Every structure is written in C-alpha cells, then in structure tokens.
Amino acid sequence: MTPLDYDFLRGFLKTRSGLVLSNDKQYLIESRLMPIVRKHGMTGISELVQKLKAPGAESLAAKVTEAMTTNESFFFRDKTPFDHFKEVMLPAMLKARAAKRHVRIWCAAASTGQEPYSLAMILKEMGPQLAGWRFEIIGTDLSGEVLERAKAGIYSQFEVQRGLPIQMLLKYFIQNGDQWTISPEIRSMVHYRTLNLLNDFSALGQFDIVYCRNVLIYFDQPTKIDVLNRTAKLTAPDGYLLLGAAETVVGLTDSFKPIADRRGLYAPTVKAPAGAAAAPAKVFAVAGGRPL
Amino acid sequence: MKTCLVVDDSSVIRKVARRILEGLGFAIEEAEDGQKALEFCYGTMPEAILLDWNMPVMDGYEFLRELRKLPGGQAPKVVFCTTENDVAHIARAMHAGANEYIMKPFDKDIVEAKFAEVGLI
Ligand SMILES: C[S@@+](CC[C@H](N)C(=O)[O-])C[C@H]1O[C@@H](n2cnc3c(N)ncnc32)[C@H](O)[C@@H]1O
Secondary structure, eight states: OOHHHHHHHHHHHHHHHOOOOOTTOHHHHHHHHHHHHHHTTOSSHHHHHHHHHSTTOHHHHHHHHHHTSOOOOOTTTTSHHHHHIIIIIHHHHHHHTTTTOEEEEEETTOTTSHHHHHHHHHHHHHGGGGTTOEEEEEEEESOHHHHHHHHHTEEETTGGGSSOOHHHHHHHEEEETTEEEEOHHHHTTEEEEEOOTTSOOGGGOOEEEEEEOSSGGGSOHHHHHHHHHHHHHTEEEEEEEEEOTTOOOTTTOSSEEEOTTOTTEEEEOOOOOTTOTHHHHHHHHHHOSOOO | OOEEEEEOSOHHHHHHHHHHHHHTTOEEEEESSHHHHHHHHHHOOOSEEEEOSOOSSSOHHHHHHHHHHSTTTTSSEEEEEESOOSHHHHHHHHHTTOSEEEESSOOHHHHHHHHHHTTOO
C-alpha cells in the first residue's frame, strides 16, 4: 500500500463512516481489507483502491466500510449502563409514561445485538409489572452484516459467558451444541435496521431512551458534536442518553448534561419555554433526583 | 485477601486457574477431588470455590451437595468450571446451590466476568 493509497483510504473511511485513523494504522487496514482483496482475486490494497475510485463501486465501498468497523460487544457490557436502566430510567418512565404506556428505546450502534437484547431481558425480568406496556426497542448499525447476526441471535459459548448471568442463559437462550440462540420471545422485542449515524436519522421519530455506546470514540470532534446534537433533537425532554465508558458530552455540546453519580448517563438540556413555568416543573418531578 | 479453593483433578487446569485468580487478587488453595475439597472446608470455609464436575473419588456435584449441608457451607460462592456444557447439567448444578457456571474452555475474561457476577470482585 503506497502512502497515497493510505491517504485515499483514510479520507474514504472518514467520509463513509466517520472513522478517523491516525497516520500509523496501515497494519489495521491491511488486516481488515486483505480478506476482501483475496476474495475478489485482486493483487493488493493498491488495486482495491483503484477499484474504489472507479465509478459504480458502491457494493465494494460498502464492504470496505463495514470491514473497517469494530463490532465487539457483549451482554450487559460494563454493567452500570444496565443498572441505570433498572434503577433510574425505568422507574422514571413508568411514572412519566403511565398514561401512554409506550416507551421507545434506540440502540444507535447495536452491532451484533447484545446491547438491545440485554435491555429486552431486563424488561422481561420485570414480569407482570409491565403488563399492558409497549416497549419498542430499535437497534441500528452501519453494518448490515452485524445486524444479520443480531437478527439471527446466535452466539458462541464464549460470547454468552462474558457478562451474561447463567440464570439468564438458562432462561432466555436455546442451546444448539456450543451455540446459543436467543429465545423468540426476547428476539421479537427488538427491531433492527441499517443506519449510518452520519446521515439524517430524524425519521426514526422520538425516543425516550438512547443507548449510543462505543461508537462516538471512532469519530472526530465535529462529527461527535453533530451526532450528539441531532440525537438530542429526537430525545424526549424527559428522556435519557447513555454513552460508552470512554465517551462524554462534556466539552462537546450543551444539548445534554451529565446526571450526577450516574456514570455515562445524560439528560437532554430542557429549555424552559417562556411563560410556561409549570411544564418544566413537572418534568423535574418526574425525573426524580436528577440534578437539573 | 479472599481465598479461592480451586478443585480440579487436572494439575494443568489448577495451574491456569491459579494464575488467573492470583491476578484477580485471590489467595489460592488447591484440591484434586471433591473429598479433599470437603476436608479443606471442614477446617476453613473459603470465600470462593472454582469447581470441576468430573473428578475421581468425589465429583463436583456431590461435593457441592455435601458442602451446602455443612455449618457455614452456604457462605462460599461456588462457580462451576467444567466441560459439562449442556443445559441439563447447568440447571442441575444451579439447583444444587451453585452460584455461577463456567463452560470450558475458559479464559481470564470469563473468570473475571463470572466472579464479578457473584460479587466476589
Ligand atoms: C464497538 S460496537 C458497539 C456495540 C455496542 N453499542 C456496545 O457498546 O457494546 C461499534 C458499532 O458501531 C458501528 N458504527 C461505526 N460507525 C458507524 C456509523 N457511522 N453509523 C452507525 N454505526 C456505526 C459499527 O458497525 C459497530 O457495530
């Protein structure tokens, strides 16, 4: 791969997925793209770059973009984001949405599905308390390939042993040799669709809870800010945002603010409409303990 | 420092488990079968037990049932670690009072995740 090839690929990936590569990541490109090069019988990365530059390379371009994504995920990853769900967000929503009984959750980088399925299992565990409620969980990702895996819901023995309590494995998975398939009752609680966060996603509608974890880390600052601000626009005023352990809004945008003592949890900044003092007061009461 | 009793008839597995668990801050004791493990527990109850299933003399399942009958025998957190990887075995172990279950092969990440799950770390 020539330095020019590398520069082209950096620019290409930045535009396609927001992925920012420092100038020493040639090895990463090699290890991720050589399988594509071989599969298509090309001679090397340089030929791949030539093909990408040619018109009509959309399908190849998508493959290259997907191959460069990092898809690692596990059930109940980092644990606290799911404690926040049980201890803060769900109780708040059960009060705030008592009339509608409808809550919408978005996993904005759902990858192979462990995150949305973890939320679905928590909801299932709540049992009859949620009878009559509708919880919509939507998982999106740039990569159609990982979403196919998410939809299939088949995990290796290794994948079901990092973070997933054994009792939940017994309850919500069906064993098939050393593979474990998520049960239909959990799978049917989650809907998937491909979505690039760089594109307009306002058509998804409003969400009460947004999990956007371990994806902003790959973006540069302006992209992070843009994604966060557009996310704020479709987060309910009394809704929540969850970021990954290495991510924050601090220093990037005022559209969300951190919730004290709840690592990774954020609330949209509610702008008090002029002359409507009662409305935000209601929101505060519902949020319970949220330092606004 | 918490003590973890590693019960496995394979000295290789005991060594691997010891290295991982020492890395997680445990003091390690070893036993090569359920009988020896039980004798250790008559003396001192460890905080944690990493338990193989198939072993000569007394197997892990039998050991667990005896352990849970002992005075103070409810206290140790028992994490099975075995090649018995089917639902029936897992359910039986949990029913007999196991706290968690590791399906072999295992690595540091899995041990760490499972020990965290039962509140040992
Ligand atoms: C490390 S995974 C995070 C999975 C899960 N949220 C978690 O924290 O375990 C990152 C995911 O972000 C996706 N991704 C990367 N760039 C994206 C973009 N521009 N739009 C949507 N998804 C993107 C990747 O395909 C990958 O599946």
